[in-house]
Amino acid sequence: MPEINKTTVGVAVVAGALGVNYINKKMNQEPGREPWDPRVDSQVHYDYVILGGGTAGCVLAARLAEDPNINVLVLEAGYTDDINASKTPAMMSTLWRTDVDWNLRTVPQVHAFGRVMDQPRGKLLGGSSSINAMMYHRGAASDYDEWELLGNPGWSYKECLHYFKKSEGLNDPRLPASHPQGPLTNRTKKPQYEEFEPEFHGTDGPWQITYHHMFGVSESFVRANMAIGVPFNKDFNGTSTIGVNRVQTFLQRNAVRSSLSRAFLSPKENVPGGGARGRIRIVYGAHIARILVQKRRGVKIAIGAEFLDENHVMHKVMAVKEVLLSAGAFGSPHILMASGISPEPHPTIPHIHTLAGVGRNLADHLGVPVNFRALPHCHTFDSEARFYRIPKLVYDYRVHGIGPLSSQGAESVCFVRLEDVSPEFVAREKANGTWQDRSSGPLAPHFEVLLAPSYFRHHTKTKAPDNGNYFTLVGLLLNPVSSGRVKISEVQDGKIQTLIDPNYFEDEFDTRVMAEMVRFIRRIGQQMRQDSTCGAVEAYPGVDSVPNDDDVKLQEYVKRESSVYYHPTSTCRMGPSSDSLAVVDARLNVYGIDRLRVVDASIMPKVPAAHTCAPTVMIAEKAADMIKEDWKDVVNSSKDPTIAKL
Numbered sequence: 001m002p003e004i005n006k007t008t009v010g011v012a013v014v015a016g017a018l019g020v021n022y023i024n025k026k027m028n029q030e031p032g033r034e035p036w037d038p039r040v041d042s043q044v045h046y047d048y049v050i051l052g053g054g055t056a057g058c059v060l061a062a063r064l065a066e067d068p069n070i071n072v073l074v075l076e077a078g079y080t081d082d083i084n085a086s087k088t089p090a091m092m093s094t095l096w097r098t099d100v101d102w103n104l105r106t107v108p109q110v111h112a113f114g115r116v117m118d119q120p121r122g123k124l125l126g127g128s129s130s131i132n133a134m135m136y137h138r139g140a141a142s143d144y145d146e147w148e149l150l151g152n153p154g155w156s157y158k159e160c161l162h163y164f165k166k167s168e169g170l171n172d173p174r175l176p177a178s179h180p181q182g183p184l185t186n187r188t189k190k191p192q193y194e195e196f197e198p199e200f201h202g203t204d205g206p207w208q209i210t211y212h213h214m215f216g217v218s219e220s221f222v223r224a225n226m227a228i229g230v231p232f233n234k235d236f237n238g239t240s241t242i243g244v245n246r247v248q249t250f251l252q253r254n255a256v257r258s259s260l261s262r263a264f265l266s267p268k269e270n271v272p273g274g275g276a277r278g279r280i281r282i283v284y285g286a287h288i289a290r291i292l293v294q295k296r297r298g299v300k301i302a303i304g305a306e307f308l309d310e311n312h313v314m315h316k317v318m319a320v321k322e323v324l325l326s327a328g329a330f331g332s333p334h335i336l337m338a339s340g341i342s343p344e345p346h347p348t349i350p351h352i353h354t355l356a357g358v359g360r361n362l363a364d365h366l367g368v369p370v371n372f373r374a375l376p377h378c379h380t381f382d383s384e385a386r387f388y389r390i391p392k393l394v395y396d397y398r399v400h401g402i403g404p405l406s407s408q409g410a411e412s413v414c415f416v417r418l419e420d421v422s423p424e425f426v427a428r429e430k431a432n433g434t435w436q437d438r439s440s441g442p443l444a445p446h447f448e449v450l451l452a453p454s455y456f457r458h459h460t461k462t463k464a465p466d467n468g469n470y471f472t473l474v475g476l477l478l479n480p481v482s483s484g485r486v487k488i489s490e491v492q493d494g495k496i497q498t499l500i501d502p503n504y505f506e507d508e509f510d511t512r513v514m515a516e517m518v519r520f521i522r523r524i525g526q527q528m529r530q531d532s533t534c535g536a537v538e539a540y541p542g543v544d545s546v547p548n549d550d551d552v553k554l555q556e557y558v559k560r561e562s563s564v565y566y567h568p569t570s571t572c573r574m575g576p577s578s579d580s581l582a583v584v585d586a587r588l589n590v591y592g593i594d595r596l597r598v599v600d601a602s603i604m605p606k607v608p609a610a611h612t613c614a615p616t617v618m619i620a621e622k623a624a625d626m627i628k629e630d631w632k633d634v635v636n637s638s639k640d641p642t643i644a645k646l
């Protein structure tokens with residue numbers, strides 16, 4: 001059988017996925033989830049208007065609509081997530097750079113040779129949770145205790161844990177498929193990697209969490225880490241997050257992505273605890289232009305929003321109770337600034353309110369890859385993705401929910417601290433007086449290494465040099481010192497661009513830590529080389545071109561080859577009124593504008609040393625309770641004198 005290279009297979013898969021995308025987008029819309037149609041959309045007043053139907057927006061809508069007297073409007077620029085490429089874990093990367101991605105880019109990065117980097121963001125229901133890697137990780141308890149210490153009462157880990165557990169519907173893989181909490185599939189079991197600490201997990205929430213697929217190379221990674229002294233961690237979301245293991249994932253029992261739209265808003269899939277709730281109107285293809293703010297007796301109040309429908313016609317909707325901004329770490333500051341709520345006046349937008357922190361404090365996790373060539377028998381995605389095996393892969397996934405297509409990619413990871421894995425580096429930095437520990441505490445990691453079971457570089461833009469069997473180790477800088485900013489452009493052809501400047505490597509300490517990460521990755525690679533099931537050899541960059549003892553070359557490599565690893569936060573950060581760059585208070589109210597909250601990843605006071613989806617869901621769960629609490633005495637909207645005037 002001739003071998004067709006992976007690019008051909010990839011192109012076929014992408015073409016299929018896009019075809020299905022198109023059909024779903026246009027044909028398969030469900031009642032209550034369509035583009036705005038003035039002939040039927042006569043209602044323009046809603047209790048809550050949610051701007052952005054992404055990760056946080058879906059959770060918020062579902063929780064608020066639990067009260068049958070409440071009606072909620074969600075404005076979402078994208079369309080349905082009921083598309084194969086989003087449902088099937090291994091097809092995730094085929095969604096990037098398509099019409100379900102905002103296709104954002106950074107501005108040229110001055111400290112990284114002027115490089116422009118991709119910033120994928122989901123533009124569909126479920127937002128980035130519908131295109132992401134499904135890794136379920138909360139971070140260290142001290143990350144949240146630090147949020148509280150920064151002046152945000154109610155955000156300690158103890159209080160956040162309640163909300164982490166509330167959303168979670170743990171499917172324990174150790175249970176039989178017949179058990180209500182067991183996985184439905186007959187996937188291969190790996191009992192030694194399937195532990196949970198039950199007191200840290202919830203079983204009744206709609207968001208399904210489980211351990212699922214594991215390639216042989218992912219096991220080899222765990223063994224290699226343990227061989228060089230990284231402790232095995234039975235539950236990254238338990239007592240400690242330091243160590244090595246496979247990750248928990250947000251997958252349904254049948255191995256379909258448990259995006260937040262599917263988990264919280266799914267009207268037709270059998271999701272325990274989920275399903276359709278109260279009155280929620282989701283408007284697809286709604287591009288939010290601005291928040292409407294009115295001044296009443298000297299008080300600025302958010303009263304609604306304006307959006308362009310898919311035919312570019314502008315509409316106005318009004319919020320009887322609140323406007324809730326959930327457009328993500330780039331979208332939320334963009335919308336605030338486009339509404340005249342910004343650090344400084346914009347040349348063409350009427351200025352409404354000065355808030356110095358809007359768009360500031362942008363933090364993200366940058367990742368540096370090292371590619372390895374494995375022995376032909378090493379079990380990777382590459383070893384499975386042979387043309388003649390595709391029918392079997394599709395059959396296994398479609399019929400049994402198993403096999404490589406059920407893999408969400410980065411199956412195994414380690415979280416480590418520098419003093420544990422690179423004590424000489426720490427000693428050198430301390431001796432030079434340049435050491436900076438930005439971690440939240442001694443149990444929080446400094447960096448992470450994740451294993452991608454394929455050749456992975458520049459978000460799949462750079463392809464493998466040949467048809468070989470590859471895997472990639474990526475080091476993620478979890479506590480960046482450098483931080484950046486989101487701005488907006490002037491109006492060009494009626495559009496305003498989001499200008500993203502993460503300012504990577506502004507602080508050279510970040511560069512040095514990342515160079516050290518490459519050295520650590522090579523130690524893992526050396527161990528995997530000795531593993532007869534793997535036999536790794538470094539393919540790129542290779543020690544000849546980037547020697548381990550050459551700081552200059554290592555640092556240059558890091559600056560040339562790092563990519564964004566998808567966790568932008570803190571552009572509307574939460575903080576006390578004494579914090580001049582805080583945008584929202586601890587109840588997520590925007591300073592200076594009544595009835596406007598921000599609820600998404602942008603409010604994080606500091607990026608946690610974690611994957612940011614679970615923290616965002618926790619924020620939305622907590623926000624929903626705070627909103628309900630703040631309105632509990634207003635039984636009926638019409639009793640509120642301010643509302644009656646609308």
Ligand SMILES: Cc1cc2nc3c(=O)[nH]c(=O)nc-3n(C[C@H](O)[C@H](O)[C@H](O)COP(=O)(O)OP(=O)(O)OC[C@H]3O[C@@H](n4cnc5c(N)ncnc54)[C@H](O)[C@@H]3O)c2cc1C
Nearest residue numbers: 052054055056077127128132133135288328331601611613
């Ligand atoms: C490729 C990728 C992989 C990732 N992998 C993981 C992972 O494995 N694990 C993990 O924990 N995290 C991961 N993340 C990060 C995680 O998905 C995000 O942190 C989280 O989803 C952010 O949620 P959010 O609600 O803040 O924003 P989003 O989920 O992005 O939601 C924002 C929503 O607002 C909409 N919107 C924005 N602007 C407008 C506008 N003007 N008009 C109308 N609608 C608008 C968007 O279309 C979107 O639906 C990944 C992210 C990406 C992109």
